Amino acid sequence: MSASSRRPLSLRGIADAVGVSTATVSWVLSGQGDAKGISAATQKKVQDFAQAHNYRPNMLARGLSLGTTKTLGLIISSLSDPFYSSIAKAVVSEAGKSGYTVMIATSESDSEKERALVSSMHCRRVDGIIVTPTEGAAWMEKDTAAGGNIVLVDRSVSGLSTPSVVVDNEESAFRLVSHLLKKGRRKIAIVTTAHNLVNMQARHAGYERALREAGIEANSRLVCQVPPDADIRQINAELDRLLRDVPDLDGIFFTSHVLVLPTYVHFAERGIPTGRGEQWACMHTLPDFELLLPGMSIAQMPIFEMGARAVDMLLHKSSAKEGASPVILPCKIELR
Amino acid sequence: MSASSRRPLSLRGIADAVGVSTATVSWVLSGQGDAKGISAATQKKVQDFAQAHNYRPNMLARGLSLGTTKTLGLIISSLSDPFYSSIAKAVVSEAGKSGYTVMIATSESDSEKERALVSSMHCRRVDGIIVTPTEGAAWMEKDTAAGGNIVLVDRSVSGLSTPSVVVDNEESAFRLVSHLLKKGRRKIAIVTTAHNLVNMQARHAGYERALREAGIEANSRLVCQVPPDADIRQINAELDRLLRDVPDLDGIFFTSHVLVLPTYVHFAERGIPTGRGEQWACMHTLPDFELLLPGMSIAQMPIFEMGARAVDMLLHKSSAKEGASPVILPCKIELR
DNA sequence: CTGAAAGCGCTTACAG
């Protein structure tokens, strides 16, 4: 156990071993060897030594020196929801193209955690942060103004001017519900959750507008609203209430994919036919749905584009300036 | 736009503003004010200024100075699989208890990406790395020997002595299949994937042992093996092959939760009754299964404990020394 | 009670 192996190999270590200065080593390893006119022999010696001893540059030091870490932070609400993991995939992939690494963390929809995470990431000097914000994220205003490089994704927060990338929630919901109406549905329930989030509110508004334009008056008994952290019991209770209140229900609009499967099972258990889902519509979709409910109409969220756009806004601030915020992306509507 | 707001506030900035040395500021802000005998007045001045100006300590500098970052790296195969996200949750939660942050990344089951991620995390000087390894992770041997602080989770890699936390795959599979046999099933298929991973191999071995001990000879036509990256078509083709080869199939053992739903749908589409899943058994489970297939027997993976244990091994190297590796945790078997 | 100084491991003008 040689004492020298205690600390990882540093630039200085290489420099001493090869017999050159740390500057030379730094230049060679960063590919500036030729530019700085380092002899081929020296370059090779340095490279070989680094390679052989598995040199790992200390990014803390490099970041400190350079003032940039080539790292982006991503704060999503949860990892268990495939929607957010897809966002993460998109962000990682797009950031990778520009040589950026992304550190992923989850807020669990908790404003306090969210705030702590943003702070922690700033302390780590990430070059920018992407977040699917909680409704309690208004404090970011100050932070953004102070130079915090933040972009919101999937939803904005009421009263917050931080740049954001969202989808046309109201319009998509409107089109889905209008489609159900065109198919002759009249008693269309809305099954929704997390109503404190602006995107959910927009989807609800789209639902109401579709009814209104079809000359149908809103009926609060058709609204099945489940708390964001509801367990299966609460969901079932709400659905039972809906089925009791509106026994002749003939359509459902889901504002989120998370409630589809519980509803599907709830119906199945009670012998209520769902068919292939022709009488349902949903914002966003999951692979499972294509199997279970191929007849359901959906608004496909442009997840990859959302992630990519958010990364772009962070990396090329120009495009953020040019475009108005929020950036609103269209969903791909699939009517069935 | 004051020039002074260009760079974020530093210790030096606070020191100059308050009129003390950086040492004093550092001590106050790290809670050593009293220990170092800093006057209450000075402490308050420093704290107030830091607070008011939203001081964010530069963790790069701190990490560089301290030689530790209080950060753990986590590399999971994928984000879309709830199994891995649960592991992530467990790791984050357990690490948090000790004041550690975790940076999450995904290898997408790609050995090259995995290697790059481990390297990148080492460069960032994380204090340890937890990884659900690909089969191509044998190079870690060298890395671990070189002081790399790595713990594998969910599976080990053949020929790799890196510490790991796994479950008793063989035994759990054995018990599940034995249960199906006890219920009178005789033609039990095994539906499996990613057979290059040792845990999948162990589950397969448990299946075979159960058959053997029941005096049933192995039948290769009962083996339905799907490539890890198979799309729904390939899966369906394999299932069709199985149903054709073994029309009187009367049970299925799934080595992984990922294949259950596609099989369920495949059967449903062909009008093959699955009942409540009584004739099926599966390693691991998902919330959906409890809804769709409440009769299916399952081996519940101790996900939280796995994550927690891995973190412990990283943080208190002692317990890693003491315990033999791999650490093998039992599954909670639920026979139905 | 507080400060000057060295050091962590990089990068990059500035000299020769």
Add this chain to the structure above:
DNA sequence: CTGAAAGCGCTTACAG
């Protein structure tokens, strides 16, 4: 062609 040196922003012995 290559090196000495300053600086990034912290922490912590060591002095007073």
